[in-house]
Amino acid sequence: MKTIVYSQTGPSSVLRLVDRPLPEPGPGEVRLRVVVSGVNPTDWKSRSGATSSLAFPEATPNQDGAGVVDAVGPGVEDLAVGDRVWTCMAAQGRPTGTAQEHTVLPADRVTRLPDGVSFDVGASLGVPAVTAHRALTVAEDGPSRLAPGALAGRTVLVAGGAGAVGNAAIQLARWAGATVVTTVSSPTKADLARAAGAHHVVNYREGDPAAAVREVAPDGVDLVVEVAPAQNAALDLQVVRPRASIAVYANNGGDEVRLDVRPNMVTNARWQFILMYTMGAQALAAAAQDVTAALRDGAFGVGEEHGLPLTRFALADTAAAHDAVEDGVVGKVLIDVG
Numbered sequence: 022m023k024t025i026v027y028s029q030t031g032p033s034s035v036l037r038l039v040d041r042p043l044p045e046p047g048p049g050e051v052r053l054r055v056v057v058s059g060v061n062p063t064d065w066k067s068r069s070g071a072t073s074s075l076a077f078p079e080a081t082p083n084q085d086g087a088g089v090v091d092a093v094g095p096g097v098e099d100l101a102v103g104d105r106v107w108t109c110m111a112a113q114g115r116p117t118g119t120a121q122e123h124t125v126l127p128a129d130r131v132t133r134l135p136d137g138v139s140f141d142v143g144a145s146l147g148v149p150a151v152t153a154h155r156a157l158t159v160a161e162d163g164p165s166r167l168a169p170g171a172l173a174g175r176t177v178l179v180a181g182g183a184g185a186v187g188n189a190a191i192q193l194a195r196w197a198g199a200t201v202v203t204t205v206s207s208p209t210k211a212d213l214a215r216a217a218g219a220h221h222v223v224n225y226r227e228g229d230p231a232a233a234v235r236e237v238a239p240d241g242v243d244l245v246v247e248v249a250p251a252q253n254a255a256l257d258l259q260v261v262r263p264r265a266s267i268a269v270y271a272n273n274g275g276d277e278v279r280l281d282v283r284p285n286m287v288t289n290a291r292w293q294f295i296l297m298y299t300m301g302a303q304a305l306a307a308a309a310q311d312v313t314a315a316l317r318d319g320a321f322g323v324g325e326e327h328g329l330p331l332t333r334f335a336l337a338d339t340a341a342a343h344d345a346v347e348d349g350v351v352g353k354v355l356i357d358v359g
Contacts, residue, residue: 023222024121024341030070033340033347036082044117044125046094051128053108053193056359057144058119058336059085061185062271065343067112077116082339086119087134087143088359098130105134109147113298119144119338122358135141135317139330145185145323145353146312152297153189154308156246156268157197159293163244163266164197167311170319173198176238179259180204181248182214182222185353186270188329189321190246192215193312196320202237204230204253210351217328224339231259241265241288249273250292258284266291279303329353 022043027035046052050301051216061218064083066072090104100106101349108131110119157177158164164171175339177194181187182203194201195218203219205211211222215222223233232244241262244251247253248266251272258281267290297305315321320353323329339356 022122023336024081025336026079026081027068028075028077030068031144033065033343035068035341036343037123038337041121043123043258043355046097046125047263049093049128050094051090051097051100051127051131052123052125053088053106053131054091054123054359055086055119055121056088056140056268057086057149057255058356058358059144060342060346060356061085061148062116062328062346063148067349068343080112080116081118081121081124082112082343083118083120083356084110084163084178085109085147086145086358087140090131091123091155091213093128100128100131101135101256105143105147106131107134107143108132110298115158118316120336120358122336131315135261135313138316141355142316142321144355145329148191148297149185150193150312151305151308152270152295153193153305155295155297156186156270157194157293157301159268159295159309160266161264161291166307167193167197168314169196169263170197170199175243176200176202177244177246177259178204178234178242179252180203180218181247181273182217182219183328183351184248185329187248188213188217188247189325191219191323191328192316193221193315196315196318199331200236200237202242209280211327213328213330213351215328216326231256234260238262244268246270249274250278254278254280258288258290260288261288264289264291266293267294268286268293268295270295289328312351323353325352331355
């Protein structure tokens with residue numbers, strides 16, 4: 022089978038296309054014929070060595086993907102050959118990501134795709150959708166699961182609504198009944214956020230963004246999905262209501278955050294930091310179930326019409342796909358494998 026591998030961390034040039042034997046699933050595992058592989062910032066950061074060292078003599082990148090189960094190992098009962106599925110964390114603690122024609126995964130990292138949901142959608146879930154789900158379910162007074170009506174009567178502020186996690190947060194929050202406000206940096210990104218379903222869009226480079234958010238939510242927002250805490254901490258405290266949660270999933274704009282004690286104390290603000298890889302099995306399972314329910318309801322889509330433009334590459338061009346994500350391409354980068 023064709024696979025992308027690297028045997029040392031570094032720039033995208035360490036990636037190479039090779040032939041490897043077809044792997045066989047062991048107990049509790051399934052083999053996935055990959056149709057589409059999704060690329061996230063975590064993929065190029067891991068490959069570069071920025072966030073981790075290489076734990077295996079050879080590794081295949083990319084955490085997310087979608088395809089068809091074509092073999093099951095002993096003890097697997099909930100999945101069968103022919104099932105269309107999506108996966109996340111394919112390469113977490115393992116050398117076998119989704120940038121290859123077949124990959125072997127633990128069965129609990131694979132979730133069925135509902136009928137009619139494309140492989141493009143499936144490969145775009147994973148890191149963004151699971152992270153967004155977690156961000157939307159950590160509030161003190163909010164739900165621990167998402168479903169229609171779970172966020173009814175609540176206002177969610179999504180920072181960076183044109184990004185992949187921001188897009189997923191908008192779509193999931195809208196499905197769960199929230200009023201969704203998002204901040205963006207340009208008119209083009211504002212159009213994408215509206216296409217995702219945001220009710221109100223604020224360009225933070227114009228006027229007074231805190232006043233604009235407060236105009237929509239005079240009593241304050243219930244939850245912030247935050248991509249840039251170093252830049253936005255002061256703004257967040259100006260717009261949250263008492264007992265609001267600020268869910269931080271990235272460090273865009275800086276690694277250090279200064280938090281003033283008194284304003285946070287007065288509002289009983291909760292800062293919740295999120296990393297999918299240390300979330301825990303219960304949170305991961307809940308996200309997979311709820312995101313799949315949103316798919317069944319037709320509440321989650323990809324492509325420009327859903328606010329998430331797609332940029333495609335061939336498997337042999339995985340290095341260019343990684344470079345596109347590292348360079349900040351807007352939307353989702355997908356690799357056509359199958």
